[in-house]
Amino acid sequence: MASDPTIKQLKYLCAIAEKQHFGKAAKSCFVTQSTLSVGIQELEQSLGLPLVERGRKSALLTAAGENVVKRASEILAQVRALKEEAASATEPLSSRIRLGAIPTIAPYLLPDTLALIRKHHPRLQLLIREDLSANLVSLLNQGQLDLILLALPYPVEAAYTHELFSDPFVLAHPVGHALEKRNVIKPRDLRGHDILLLEQGHCLRSHILDSCNLTNSQISLTFEATSLHTIVPMVANGVGITLLPKMAVDKGILKGVSGVATKAFSAAGVQRGIGLVWRKASPRVNDYLKLAEYFAR
Amino acid sequence: MASDPTIKQLKYLCAIAEKQHFGKAAKSCFVTQSTLSVGIQELEQSLGLPLVERGRKSALLTAAGENVVKRASEILAQVRALKEEAASATEPLSSRIRLGAIPTIAPYLLPDTLALIRKHHPRLQLLIREDLSANLVSLLNQGQLDLILLALPYPVEAAYTHELFSDPFVLAHPVGHALEKRNVIKPRDLRGHDILLLEQGHCLRSHILDSCNLTNSQISLTFEATSLHTIVPMVANGVGITLLPKMAVDKGILKGVSGVATKAFSAAGVQRGIGLVWRKASPRVNDYLKLAEYFAR
DNA sequence: ACGTTTTAATCGGTTTTTTCGATGGCATCG
């Protein structure tokens, strides 16, 4: 079977088309005339037809040769484009990063941070997927995502976890609630109260339970919500109390809601970690670390 | 400077994209795994960025890698297209031939012959240019034309002349003309008669003069026309006599014209030759010879 | 916990290809 033409050969041919002269074409390609000559011959052989009409005065192209040149120059242009794109992609934090984030982080951390990142790295295309931790980890390990933003601790299999900062939980209770008068609040003070949590599958639920040493059975009323935004009005209505990520409170989840007060825990450890996770083999660790700086502030 | 990626390398990369596995990709490229491995590495080096994420389970593409693959597959498709076009062009009498012809041949020889050629070689693209011999020869030697159809003899510089057949001149005279009664007509019988010829520059003029041993001064009335079609009615109106290529008469130049009679010369040599001319260096002599067969019949 | 397997990178050596300088052939020009 006839082998493929070489990019070099196509270049030679285009040079001939331009210069109409073997020697000059060779010079413009920085090779000797003999090299270019055999290059053209090989190309003609591999295509099975004469491309250049060797005259004494000048080297003209065959009709077929001109067609080939037309296609060849397109190919060369595309190759150039490929190289240029690749070159621009070597610029850090460019091209595409597919980022996953869980629902109890994304709405509070991403808007500001992404705006900042976008400002500094306009060439970076960040695709966001919001999903539960388990799904994100699975997608990451399948290669469908490049980077995920999780609450820690979380088992991420073979992936690498880069912790960013810790996010304390704060108590959110109806105004006038029995806990309001206490100066100091510890996890054990929660026992016996109706605690509203997200439904199973949200890692926030287990992080809260774990960090407060509670079990499912110790929660007297397990009213399960699908989002923090649905829990807040329930607290306002006196249905129960809840723990909110400080991150969410800082970003104004209580804004416009009356009848809910917050209180920080005096004990340490009532918190979750926030971290980035990527595949160990990932070649863009530098990019991820740079992104981490934006998330960490 | 970074060297160009190789077509082979692009193939390797696309194979990886498809198989997501070095070994399998290598097999599909009919090379060993090591060959493909270094090929990919070279490509990555020349582009200056990682394209493949070598996992233990599978070889995934980087974001940049996917972009490159997209472009690469386009390039490969174009290369394939180039090869296919070239292959189809090896079929004889395909692609393009730029044919020049003089005004005293083209209208009489081309219509029928081109129809025949078109029928047998539908893939052949014949571009026709009608011009005076001198211009055609110049265009041929400049490479603007591939083949020209001339009346012979004609000096064609370095080109090669392939004679097809001879085209006798016939006398065309008004009905009732003095020459009508003669059984035998020789060139010298023309002397003293008003002979209508094409203007200077048309080779037909000099061919007639030469073949009849006439000089410009021997023509009593030098009424110069720009085309044979304008001469014929002038003959019909008794303005003079003329010599017409038999070819033109055969193809009906006198059809619908009354009052003009024709007579063959009894002497040999009152004729012009018809021939194809191409550059000696032309690589498509086979095609031209094949075309010559159509013109010669 | 420990071999086994899988997978890609690496190494060493051979073959192939590429490239160059020099030479040759051919046609044109002075």
Next chain:
DNA sequence: CGATGCCATCGAAAAAACCGATTAAAACGT
């Protein structure tokens, strides 16, 4: 008729491509 210009060809040297074997590292199985 020699000089010149141009492309093809040749021979040698350099570069590369390629292969098979081996290594390294991780995943898998027992």
